[in-house]
Amino acid sequence: MAYRRSASRTRNNLSLVTFVKCGHHKIIFPGDMETEGWRRLLQNPEFVHELNGVNLFVASHHGRENGYCEEVLDLCPNIRGVHHFRQEERASNAGDSGPLSPICEWLSLRPGYPQSSDYAPRLIDAIPAAAVRNRCGLPRLGRGVNRAFDFYEYAGVIVPGAVFTLGLLWLLPDSRALFSKEGVTFGELGLFIIIAYAAGQFIQGIGNWIEWLWWKPWGGYPSRRVLAGHLISADQHERVIEALRRDAKVRTDVTTCALPECLAIVREVYSVVAAAGKAGRVDIFNGNYGLSRGLAASLLVLLLAAIVLIKGLYVIGALVALLFLALQRMHRFGTHYALELFIQYVLVSAKPAEQ
Amino acid sequence: MFLARAGIHRLDRLLVTNYDEDHVSGYPDLFGNIMIDVLVRNPSVMPGTIRFLKTEDGMGNGIDLLVRSIESFFTGGAPPAIDDFGDTSFSHYWNSYGLPPFGFTDEKQFEPRYFR
Numbered sequence: 001m002a003y004r005r006s007a008s009r010t011r012n013n014l015s016l017v018t019f020v021k022c023g024h025h026k027i028i029f030p031g032d033m034e035t036e037g038w039r040r041l042l043q044n045p046e047f048v049h050e051l052n053g054v055n056l057f058v059a060s061h062h063g064r065e066n067g068y069c070e071e072v073l074d075l076c077p078n079i080r081g082v083h084h085f086r087q088e089e090r091a092s093n094a095g096d097s098g099p100l101s102p103i104c105e106w107l108s109l110r111p112g113y114p115q116s117s118d119y120a121p122r123l124i125d126a127i128p129a130a131a132v133r134n135r136c137g138l139p140r141l142g143r144g145v146n147r148a149f150d151f152y153e154y155a156g157v158i159v160p161g162a163v164f165t166l167g168l169l170w171l172l173p174d175s176r177a178l179f180s181k182e183g184v185t186f187g188e189l190g191l192f193i194i195i196a197y198a199a200g201q202f203i204q205g206i207g208n209w210i211e212w213l214w215w216k217p218w219g220g221y222p223s224r225r226v227l228a229g230h231l232i233s234a235d236q237h238e239r240v241i242e243a244l245r246r247d248a249k250v251r252t253d254v255t256t257c258a259l260p261e262c263l264a265i266v267r268e269v270y271s272v273v274a275a276a277g278k279a280g281r282v283d284i285f286n287g288n289y290g291l292s293r294g295l296a297a298s299l300l301v302l303l304l305a306a307i308v309l310i311k312g313l314y315v316i317g318a319l320v321a322l323l324f325l326a327l328q329r330m331h332r333f334g335t336h337y338a339l340e341l342f343i344q345y346v347l348v349s350a351k352p353a354e355q
Numbered sequence: 356m357f358l359a360r361a362g363i364h365r366l367d368r369l370l371v372t373n374y375d376e377d378h379v380s381g382y383p384d385l386f387g388n389i390m391i392d393v394l395v396r397n398p399s400v401m402p403g404t405i406r407f408l409k410t411e412d413g414m415g416n417g418i419d420l421l422v423r424s425i426e427s428f429f430t431g432g433a434p435p436a437i438d439d440f441g442d443t444s445f446s447h448y449w450n451s452y453g454l455p456p457f458g459f460t461d462e463k464q465f466e467p468r469y470f471r
Binding site for chain 2: 032
């Protein structure tokens, strides 16, 4: 019997004591270390130094009396929580019948420390949410690095970029070697999205020139045309002008103002609508307008490439037809965007007067 | 198998805090289903010593497989080349084993040792 107790004690005192440090959190896992083993470890200055900063203490030997060592706890001034693994094991020990484990009693006697009722029953609850969110162990990525794309970026940048990239792969068979023939792997998909995103940005640059050219014969951008009194009824136009004079204190004649001034007014109008939470449909029209403009730009570049590479008449004809369709959609969504924006603006700015 | 259901099929490190059955009862399940890269344990305790210390209590399935895998699988060797866990770090301390029946005799600490 004496051997058995001794062997068990020896095994426990040979426990591995692990410190896990994650951000501002430091957790100690002492296994089943008993008092005698703790005291031996305290002879190591490095171990003593390591105890400083522990804020979550996993009770040794399931919180049993023989796993308790006051000298160790005295060296941990920053404890904010205690966890017991399988506390029922402690209860089964005849020597420990008190309601609190010794470590909890020690903490309860110290003002400013968490009281026994605060002790998290599960370790995961004791670890602050931030540490879990950061997924201890994974390198942190900056928010900007790992953020999700929004609707406009998907519709207006990635999709036209992907169409352009795929079109180029189709027109230039040699470039297909970039991607494996047997399906697309996850890594290649990621690479493709990056290339599509980069290509999409350039494509939208071309798209800006296209829209500048496109709207010229129609009398300028749709929002400018709305301001000039086109596309909407005379009554609506009157209300728009009135709202702009009242809220935005616009003094110039919006029907004839210069383009930069006109764009500044449109931006102001959008921010009023967005602040009122009414920009949902406006954003959808804007995203679709960006998509159509990007598609028109990709198709235009592909059309030029097809002409340079002397592709067949069918290919060129198909690209011309698709380009025309994309321009038609762009025109439609551009008009919808301007109408929706100003109608919402009139409604939003009319509300305070009604109340 | 909790980890496999959660989509985890490989562990970078498995820490064995002590050589008691209640701490390693899940080891056979883990060893059979998950790839364990490195076993971290008190390296001063030889497999034979664990058997010796378990003479009276008897060896449970977990401890038995752990001892056998220490003998044949996690036999030591060069520490892992990549030891980067981002903003999380680990440090280990232990008492070294002396000759029974005197129990542990040497409190000297070593650098953490890994067994692959």
